[in-house]
Amino acid sequence: ERFLQVLEGQTDILVPNENNSIPTASASVFYNPEMEMNRDINVAATSVFVQKLIERKGFERENIRYLDAFSASGIRGLRVSKETGISVVLNDIKPEAVELIRQNISRNDLDRTAAAICENANILLHREKFAIVDIDPFGTPSPFLDAAAASATFLLGVTATDTAPLCGAHLKSGVRKYSSVPLNNEFHSEMGLRVLLGSIARETAKYDKGIRPLLSHATRHYVRVYAEILHGAKNADKTVEHIGFLAWCPACGSRETKTGLSVFLDEKCPNCFKNRKIAGPVWLGPLRETEFCDAVVAELDRLPLNKKEAAKKLVVTCKNEADLAFFYDQHLFCEELKISAPPIDPFLEKLRAAGFIATRTHFSGTSFKTDAPADVIKKKLLE
Ligand code: SAM
Known part of the structure; x- marks a missing residue:
């Protein structure tokens, strides 16, 4: 055939x-x-x-x-x-x-x-x-x-x-x-x-x-x-x-986005003062x-x-999926905190209960989007 x-x-x-x-x-x-x-x-x-x-x-x-x-x-x-x-x-x-x-x-x-x-x-x-x-x-x-x-x-x-x-x-x-x-x-x-x-x-x-x-x-x-x-x-x-740039800190994971034609003049992360990547x-x-x-x-x-x-x-x-640019990976935080990853849905619920946006994403099973800062994310993972 x-x-x-x-x-x-x-x-x-x-x-x-x-x-x-x-x-x-x-x-x-x-x-x-x-x-x-x-x-x-x-x-x-x-x-x-x-x-x-x-x-x-x-x-x-x-x-x-x-x-x-x-x-x-x-x-x-x-x-x-x-x-x-x-x-x-x-x-x-x-x-x-x-x-x-x-x-x-x-x-x-x-x-x-x-x-x-x-x-x-x-x-x-x-x-x-x-x-x-x-x-x-x-x-x-x-x-x-x-x-x-x-x-x-x-x-x-x-x-x-x-x-x-x-x-x-x-x-x-x-x-x-x-x-x-x-x-x-x-x-x-x-x-x-x-x-x-x-x-x-x-x-x-x-x-x-x-x-x-x-x-x-x-x-x-x-x-x-x-x-x-x-x-x-x-x-x-x-x-x-809607087109813009992202500044990302590899040290603490913080992100900042700017739309329009503005650029990031400040390369230092405002959170941990390490250099950011654009x-x-x-x-x-x-x-x-x-x-x-x-x-x-x-x-x-x-x-x-x-x-x-x-x-x-x-x-x-x-x-x-929340309308926020760029997800976080739960496993990456857990590695840093040296804990095993808790079930993702109850963890996201904790972030929502604290007043933040928090959703899963279609990108991977361990990814999530939130407007909570990294220290809050870590605190909720440890709770
Ligand atoms: N849409 C198809 C499907 O769902 O099965 C698969 C398409 S395949 C990835 C790409 C096709 O584009 C090939 O059949 C190739 O012959 C054709 N192709 C490559 N260059 C092209 C061009 N410049 N103009 C038109 N067709 C082109």
Whole structure:
């Protein structure tokens, strides 16, 4: 058999058969089963956003155009077309991929609403506008962000799998790609998400567009962002106000963020007087919109999905995560205090009872966000 059949959501596609298993990165056409939950969330998030466009702008469902700019087998865009009913353009630079996409379109009876194109995504994105633009390239999206920002009229979805450059593990590469200095410390995953959002905000601002992150999530393997596009120079200016810098003290862990174009002149930590490290520019605004997350969870519940429970848990955690930039790691404090880590929920409850904001985060099981200072955090851990 040349192909294997894969079923995700309500969409059934063919992918190349590589010795009876699913294709690896070097296959003629790429398919990664590990991204299924990301695609499940994408279907639900797109469905919610489309409903919003229909209600607020009076659009007809089939007239809303979605571009899956890096389609490979077509799985992302085909799922959107089949499971939300909007029109989708599926593009890939590889002719073999486009041939397979065409087969997968027919296989799903989507010939009326889905079309395949074989082009360099940057050329297509600069030529045509799409209501929703989804970019999911190999590794970094940075060479495509300018064109994606120019093309997207209502929603821009970006996946980045270059977590090492984004998070500061490959520092120079990250600086080259995102024009930002990241910090590779305990909250490096959130750093990556905020570096990417900052970069998207700057790219869209050039076109007098602002962004509102509706949902953003990070794992060890990738970062995914759904940014609503807001039109006009005023919105772009407001967006830019969310970009700023972080000063972090490696000695005591204290943090200070400043938005706008201000820089930190004082490099000393005001808490322990050691030298601080500066990161930025990064996005310091909200990572999600709570009503949007609620609607996505309801949609995930309604749809037949293989990764439903994991997807719901992730979006609920994103929704409940405090609107504060940069999480703490409970284990790091416990190591310093030489104690074993107590259960995280009762510990966060103690912080809340003392009048502070304190929530878990989606970044890891041991992470939390709070506005309590480090000495209070330590005191509550020791109580
Ligand atoms: N979205 C797919 C999915 O969910 O399975 C995976 C896409 S894969 C990570 C990236 C795809 O982008 C590859 O199929 C590759 O051929 C294609 N590609 C690479 N450079 C491109 C470019 N400049 N324009 C369009 N497609 C490109």
